[in-house]
Each structure stands twice: as structure tokens, then as C-alpha cells.
Amino acid sequence: MESVKRVEIVTVAVERAALLAALERAGAPGYTVLRHAEGFGNRGHRGADELTDVFENVYVLVACTQDVAERIAAAVRPILNKFGGVCLISDAQSVRS
Amino acid sequence: MESVKRVEIVTVAVERAALLAALERAGAPGYTVLRHAEGFGNRGHRGADELTDVFENVYVLVACTQDVAERIAAAVRPILNKFGGVCLISDAQSVRS
Amino acid sequence: MESVKRVEIVTVAVERAALLAALERAGAPGYTVLRHAEGFGNRGHRGADELTDVFENVYVLVACTQDVAERIAAAVRPILNKFGGVCLISDAQSVRS
Amino acid sequence: MSFLADNLLNPPLLFFILGMAAVLVKSDLELPQPFPKILSLYLLFAIGFKGGVELSHSGVTPRIAMVLGAAVMMALVVPVYSFFLLRGRVGVDNAAAIAATYGSISAVTFITAGAFLNATGIGYSGYLVAAMALMESPAIVVGVLLYRMARRERSAAEKTDWPALLRDSFFNGSVFLLTGSLLIGAATGEKGWEAVSPLTDGLFKGVLCLFLLDMGIVAARRLGVIRKAGLFLAGFSVGVPLVNAALAIGLSRLMGLDRGDALMFTVLCASASYIAVPAAMRLAVPKANPSYYVTMALALTFPFNVLVGIPICFAVISRLWG
Amino acid sequence: MSFLADNLLNPPLLFFILGMAAVLVKSDLELPQPFPKILSLYLLFAIGFKGGVELSHSGVTPRIAMVLGAAVMMALVVPVYSFFLLRGRVGVDNAAAIAATYGSISAVTFITAGAFLNATGIGYSGYLVAAMALMESPAIVVGVLLYRMARRERSAAEKTDWPALLRDSFFNGSVFLLTGSLLIGAATGEKGWEAVSPLTDGLFKGVLCLFLLDMGIVAARRLGVIRKAGLFLAGFSVGVPLVNAALAIGLSRLMGLDRGDALMFTVLCASASYIAVPAAMRLAVPKANPSYYVTMALALTFPFNVLVGIPICFAVISRLWG
Amino acid sequence: MSFLADNLLNPPLLFFILGMAAVLVKSDLELPQPFPKILSLYLLFAIGFKGGVELSHSGVTPRIAMVLGAAVMMALVVPVYSFFLLRGRVGVDNAAAIAATYGSISAVTFITAGAFLNATGIGYSGYLVAAMALMESPAIVVGVLLYRMARRERSAAEKTDWPALLRDSFFNGSVFLLTGSLLIGAATGEKGWEAVSPLTDGLFKGVLCLFLLDMGIVAARRLGVIRKAGLFLAGFSVGVPLVNAALAIGLSRLMGLDRGDALMFTVLCASASYIAVPAAMRLAVPKANPSYYVTMALALTFPFNVLVGIPICFAVISRLWG
């Protein structure tokens, strides 16, 4: 078991590729992506029931070190500012062999 | 960075609209919804492979203050009692500009 | 409210059935499954855009006691070793009636 | 028994069996979600439109009105007698849910019977689709009424949300699409039919094959849960449809239906719902166990009807009608 | 007004209304994702291929080149005048996004007009599909240019990522599939048509019914947000398409188009985009509020056009053309 | 080289190229999941059913039995020689997986070859679909056997779960659906064909266009990973299919197949699996790197075969057969 940071990001689906590239640049050792997230926030309801991806969100989970988590936070902040969403950081233990 | 509560709820998909309305009434500043969750619990396996939504779950994540989290817990409890599911509350740091 | 462990597992989709069976054997009182997860890790990008399930991941969330979490960790480790993925354990409060 | 064998040479039936076989040999074959839901919407759209177009030709004659009345009557009577048969054995909650399940109908059973008829060269009248639409919801309301009556004394606190229940019963997605397509078919008649028939008619049987393949997979997966239901409920899943079929055959004879219409009316009465009813029951009778009522309808009654029930009913009708 | 009633006996239109009705009565009917996206890809593929095959017959004559030029001109002019109409009322960001929305086109409106024409026995020429493909993107670029010019002084920091924007405008999925299918249709001609027409032609109207059913649901759900937009924008959503239609009818007359082609050209100019434009605006003008521009295009202009605009334009054209 | 150009005027091929182009210009065009999986199930269902119906006419003659035997033999021989070619270069794990990949077949290559033939006015016999079904699994078993033999000495701990492997090889979804549809087609013959052919035959080519559009996207995305594979494996991806094609053409001549059947038999031998094999290899040889074997089959061998291999083989066969 090893202490890690769990970083969770939700933002607009159209930024998915840009977000993942930013995560890799920030040194994320891996990530898991769940598409087709719906949501509600400052920009109203985002329905995932539309004909375009514009109203769809994406959810990404990263397990990483404190260091990388900070770099991710810095990289994600401008995306959140421009397109909306949230980024949560919490603690976890990672099971590894 | 700001300390927040992460509230996660899993319950039956047919209650999605009612759950989201309850969250908004309880003051959730936002939420993220992942549909088509499968699961297992007291009511057996819920497969998401059926022709009806009856055996499907929904997963919802809310980042909010301690206060709102408590109100959400109170609002969600009767839904969980009637329809099953879980509600977990944990701690996180929210990255905000 | 009751203190529980949140166990999250991400691994390859083709191992879903084996993983869930392992969770039940380890005494998980329930679990929630999100299919069609994409990801990145030691084995490269896993796209979920393929014609086969081979490049798809599955995300599983379990709320359980410390005890069960440890048994799950032990059960999941060989799967992660063989097929890749992550398993994170964190703390939460469970809302129950 | 050659009519049973004939039935089995129908492609849709064979795909149903193929689906069951896939589960048996642990193949990973599955139709990915939401494909099965899409196929099911397609079938409702197609069958509703076709029925509507035919209704636009026949109009609603007194004879048709009578059959529609008989259909609704069966949808009201079946849940009542089923409820009293069941409540001693499985409790009020499950009894209400199962009663509603057997009072309502299964569109896919109806459609499969249509394909069966078609293969024998016989047709059926479009108003039977209207009968199907009319039978889907009332049983739900009856089931919940019975439940409320039996429960009254005990829990004043627990209250049924009637507006939500009626909405779920009468406007639930499948009922709404079927009825809407029927009305649009009736309104646009032959001209509408020309526009949509390559989709709704040409592809119908092929799509039915794929849908039954999925039904076979789903039914076989559920079979595992059947032990929980026990012998009584397993018997109920086969016996009650047979009783309802016998009643329906009698009524058909009385109303002077022809062979095709008689079979379709019979199949409506004998089939059990696993789409509309469970959705409503979750809300109205949440303590009823879907492992019982869905499994019975989907994994026992449906396979029984499509494999055995339909050809038997047709054999009986053919003999009686001479 | 009988032409309005006629229009309403078209199955696709009736399914659009059925979708709206489903939301009104709170039915849980919905076409599960990604079914609507698939239907929309199908429609683009089918309409593009067909247009291409027809182009392979006609070739690109000077007359056709002129119409294509006029189409692009309208796509450039409409966003300019719209922007200046709007910026005082809703700010530069929203003005730019709405301007682009109304300069670009809606393929489904075009397709619905084609089905309407078809029901009256009139056809239209394949090059109009090319006009549609050409009109989709330029308005986006104009909208963003206007936005950048108005913003210049204020924010030097904020920069448009032009390569990304051009990619999103010209190579966005729907534009790309439509154009690609058009080119392939043109390249393979009659032989290609034979191979794919059972899919692209036979099923077209039936699929359009299902797609409009979904559009009805989505549009009705969005109607709730319309109050936010306010009376001015609601007026804009109906008024500007009418103005554009009038301009287009005049241009059609000048260019000597026949009735069918005139209607389709008019519909392109009068329709507003809710697929390609929003996707590009999210990136280029992120502060514009999609609750405004998407709702206007989807929940007001689209229903207005398909229910009222198309038959009115056709009546006007029929009268003028004599 | 006119046969190469002819091939390129086939709509399915052009859509494959369109898909690759979409990735190249960074368009966001994609067929949303699970649409591609559904299309792939449809193609297996359609091709299987059709093959079965034709088998019901021809029966299994000694000549057909011989060809089926030759097909299985090729599926056993190809992985053996491939394994020994590869193991020195890429290790035992990757060698086993790649060997199995090239011993097994790609249904879509087969189908594309059928469309190619069809465009030249030639048909092929239904039993070749049976050959395809028979060739899909054995190579998987051979690959894993070779792997176990090479590994024996080293790791007694690591054990192959043979029941799971055999299940994955012989009952994996795509093999199961293809074989099942074949059997149902054979059982229901002409009557079954009539019922399903509007779906399975009418739409076939159009659906193939959409599916190849997706294949083009997926293949082009994977192309990026190819550098990892290196020149040796890239050469293997093109060279081994050519060798297998040459062997198959020789065998076809020996067995006296006609031109159409010879081409289809050749294509089976020359194609490489990217659906059934990877699924089984993940479990049985988890250390083999899918970036190698899937990329080779999907991003090199498949495009090579459909763009160049099929027309070349056909030209050679046409010349040899005179």
C-alpha cells in the first residue's frame, strides 16, 4: 500500500483531448476516463441528451503523487476557468504488488 | 484550494429525476451524473442489461460544503430506504481559481 | 453515519466477471460498476473505441468495512498484476437509515 | 406435434434459442446496450404504425369496439383473480406486482405470434394492435388498487403518488410510442405507409430475429434466479397463461373472430409484461421483488409462450374453428 | 391555410409533434443515446451520397456555380447583419454566437423540406446538397471574426486558436461526413447508388420519423429555458428566418430556379444551426451562453420552420412562380 | 494497374479512405460506441445467414468437405510457421499472439472481398462462409499451445485456464453469432431467406460503407503506434499475408475452385484477426503486447488487403485461371 492523491476532474466533453494531453504533460502516471457524464453547475444543466457533444461532460480520475497532483491542479485551473467544471483532490491508499 | 465534502450517491435509475431535484432543493451547487451503472447489493444483482430501466442504477457526485452535505444526507436517506443504494461522504480539496 | 472504506478498482473490461466474483468471495456487501471506461497507464492508451472489448476498462466502487477492504485488496492484487489497472482505498462516511 | 416443430423452423424462434444457447455455453455474445432498447422501440413503432394504417381502412366498427371492450375487460379481470390466488403465498406486495404483470401484455409475444401466423399464410386485423395498446396500462392500476386496499389498515403513512403512477402507466415510453405510432398511422393511412414501410415492414422480420436473440440471452441469464421463485410461482408462470388463453379462445369464439384474430387476441391475454409493469411497480410497490415478477414473465412465461404456447393455441383454434 | 394542414399529415412532422407531446405529458419516452447521433450520421450520409450521385449527372454548370456562390454569400451576409442587430442587446459574445448560428444551416430542416416537397410530388436538384455543405462553415468564421474585431481593444491576452477553429468549422464531424459522402456519391455515380440506395433511400423517410421524434423531445425539453432568452430573442428566432427566407426567395427568382430548388435554397438560408455551430462556439467564444443560441435554434426556429415556415415559403413560391 | 483504380471506385473502400482522412485532418468525426459493434454484429449475422441458406442448397459435397479441410489446415499451419519466424525477434509471448492473429481470419476483409467480387459481377459459394467460421478459432489454440510448449520449462506456476481458453476461442461472441446464423440459415433455407433478406441483403452494402468508415478511423488512429512495432513487424504484416495468399492460390488451383471461390479462400488465408484473437490472447498470453498484434492486423494488414491485396490476388487469379 502506498499513499497517493486521487485527483478527479469534471469538465466539458469537447475539451477531453486537451485535458488528457495536459494531464500527460503534468506527469500523470495514468488516468481513467468516463465519458457521457451529465451535470449541473454554474452554467446550468448539461444534459447529455443533445445531438451535439456541447452539453456533455467528461469525468477523469488520476491516482498520483502529491507533486504531480499539484502540477495537475495548475494545469487544469485555466481549463476550468474557461470551460467550467470541478477538480477535487483527496487522499487514498494504492494497492500495488 | 478549498476544503469540501464529496458526496457520492448510487441508487436506482428510475429515481434519477427525483434525486436530482432533491439535491437542488438541498442546495447542491452542482453535481455530476453517470448513468447506466450496474451493481450488486441487498436487492441482488442489478444488471443494466435489461430491456427496462428497472435494473439500472445511477451514480451522482456532488462537491459541496459540510452544511449542504448534511442536508443532502437527510434528503437522500428516504430515497435510499425506499429504493436502495448507498450514499458516501468523504473529504477533498477543491481546485478553484 | 458509519465509517467505511471506499475501494475503487479499475482494470480491463474482459476481467469484469472474474473481478466481481472475486469481490463477492471477499465479502463485499455490494458494489457499483461503470463500464466503458477509457484510460492510460503502463500499458499505453486504452481507447474504448475499438471493435473488441480488449481495449476497454471497467470501474468498480465498493463501500465496505476495513476488514473486507483488506480482503479485497488481496483478491484484486493478482488481477492487477496480470492485467494491469489500479485499486485505491480511501475513507468515507456512509449515510444509512 | 408437427406444429411445434414447424414453429421451430421460424428464424426468429431459432435466434431466441441461439441466444439461450449462448448463455448456456458461456459465450460472451451480447447485443451491447442500448441496441436492445432501440430494437424494442423500432418494433413498437413499426407494429403501431401498421396497425394504425389498417385501422384507417376498417374504421372502428361496433364489432371492433366489442373486441376492444373484451380486451380491456380481460386486462381488468386477470389481475384480480391472480391477486387472490397469490396473496396467501407470496404476500400482498408480490401478489400485486405479479397480478399486474399477468394482466398486462408483452408486445414481443404479440409480434412473435404475428410472425408465426405470417409464416402459415394467415394475417390478422390492425385493430388488435389497438387492443394491445389498451391492455397495457389498466392492469397496472388494478394491481396498485388491490395493493392499496389490502394495505389500507396497516400503513397510513405510506402513500401512493397517484399522478406519478397514472403517468407511468398510461404515458410510459413504450405505451406512448405504440399509441402514438398507431394514431399517426391511422391519420396518414396508405400514404404514410408508403413512406415508412421499407423501414417498418421490410426490415421487420430481420430485426425481430436480432431482438429475439437478445431476449434469449436475457431470459437465459435470468433463469438462474428462478429457483428463488419456487415451484408454486413457476407453475403459476405457465398455468395462468394457459387459463387465460382458454378464456380468450372462448371469448374469441363467442365474438366470432376469425382464426388469425383469435390467435392474436389469445396471445395478448396469455402474455405477461416485463417492460411497462416493472417500471411502474418499482415506484408504486417498491417492496415487491422484481426477481420474482420480472423473472417469471421474462424467463418462464415468455419462452413458454413463444416456444410452445403460440403453436398450441393455434392448433386448438384451428381445430375448434374447423 | 390548407397547406399548413397538409404539412401536418406528413408522418415525420407528426412524429415531431409526438415527441413534443411526450415531454408535455411527462412521458419517459426517449431515444437512448447514442441512437439520435447515429440517426443524424445516417441522414447526413444518405443525403450527401444522393446529392453527389445527382451532381455526377448534372456536372457543375455555370448556373450551378452561381447558385453555390449565392449560397456562400448568404452565409457570409446573414451573420454580419445579425451581429449588429444583436450586439447592443445581448453583448458581443452572445451576438457573435447567435449570428453564426443563423448564418449557418440545419441539415434536418433541409431534409424535412425535402420530405415535404416529395409529398407534393416535386423534386429538387442534387447541387443544393453541395450548397448546404458549403454554407455550414463560413458563418462560424465570420461570427468569430466579428467577435475578435469587437474585442480587439479590450483583451489582447485572450487569443483565438485559429487552426483549431478552422478545423472545427470545416472538418467538424457533420460537415466532414456530408462533404465526404457527397464526393463519394459523385465519384461512384449510378453504380454506387445502386449499392447503397436500399439503405440511403428506402429507409430514409422512416428514419426521419424516428429522428424527428427525438428532435421533438429535445426541443420541448429546451422550451423551458426559453423564458431566459426573453421576448427580443424569441422575436429574432422567428423574424430573422422570415427575413432571410424573403431574401432567398428574391434571389431564387433572380437566378431563375425552379420551384423545388427555390424552396430548398430558401430553407437553407432560413434555417439555423444547432449542431456544428455550438461545438465551435464553445471553444472560440466560450462566454457566449448556449442556453441562448442553442435554445433559439433548436426550440424556436427549428419547430417554426418545419411546422410553419416551410409550407408558407412553398405557398409564396408557388404563387410567385405562378 | 487499372484493377487497383477500379477497386477504389467501390463505395465501401472510399468510405474506408474517408475515415482515414478524417483522422488525418483531425476531424472529430466518429461513430459513437456501440454503433461499430452493432454494425459488426449485423455483418456477421447477415453473412452467416446467407452462407447457411446457400449451404442448404448445395449440401456438403465431398468437394466442399475438402475445401473446408484445406481451410482448417491453413489455419493450423500458418501460426506454426509464423511462430518460428517471430520468436527470435519479439519473444515467445508476442510471437504466439501474432501467430494466432495471422492464422485466424478477418470477417470484414472477407466481406469486403465479397463486395469487390460482386462489383465485378462474380459470386462465390456459401460454404466459404462455413470455411471462415471454421478458421476463426483453431489458430488461437495453436498459438497458445506453441506458447505453452516454449514456456514449459520456465514457469510451472503460470497455468493456462484451458476451459476458459477453449470457450473464448470457440464460443466467443463473433464466432458464435456467425456459426449460429449459418446454422439457422441452413435450417430455414429459402423461406428463412425471404423473411430476413431485406435486412441482411438489401442493406448489406450500405452498412458496409458505414462500418468501413469506422474501420478507417480506428485504423488511422492506430497507425501512430506503428513505429513501436518497427520495420520487421511492418514487413511481416504485409509479407506474410502475401505468402499465405500465394499458398492459397496454389491450393485453390489444385482443388479446382472457380475464380470467385478461389479469391474468397485466398482472402481468408491472407487476412488477420483483430476481434476474436486479441480477446483470447489477453487472457492466455497476457504479456503479449496488443499494441503489436492488434496494430499490425488492424492498421497494416487490413488496409493493405482491402486496398491492394484483394485486387492483386484477383488479378493473379484471373490471369492464372485464364
Ligand SMILES: Nc1ncnc2c1ncn2[C@@H]1O[C@H](COP(=O)(O)O)[C@@H](O)[C@H]1O
Ligand atoms: N459542485 C459540483 N459537484 C459536482 N460536479 C460539479 C459541481 N459543479 C460543477 N460540476 C460539474 O461540472 C460541470 C460544469 O460545471 P459549471 O461550469 O459549474 O457549469 C457540471 O455540468 C457538472 O457536471
Ligand SMILES: Nc1ncnc2c1ncn2[C@@H]1O[C@H](COP(=O)(O)O)[C@@H](O)[C@H]1O
Ligand atoms: N456496498 C456498496 N458499495 C457500492 N455500491 C453499492 C453498495 N451497496 C449497494 N450499492 C449500489 O446500490 C445499488 C442498490 O443497492 P441495494 O439496494 O443494496 O441493492 C446496488 O445495485 C449497487 O449499485
Ligand SMILES: Nc1ncnc2c1ncn2[C@@H]1O[C@H](COP(=O)(O)O)[C@@H](O)[C@H]1O
Ligand atoms: N495512475 C492511474 N490513475 C488512474 N487510473 C489509472 C492509473 N493507472 C492506470 N489506470 C487505469 O488502469 C488501466 C490499466 O492500467 P495499466 O495496466 O497501468 O495500463 C488504465 O488504462 C487506466 O484506466
Ligand code: NA
Ligand atoms: Na396478459
Ligand code: NA
Ligand atoms: Na441560415
Ligand code: NA
Ligand atoms: Na489468416
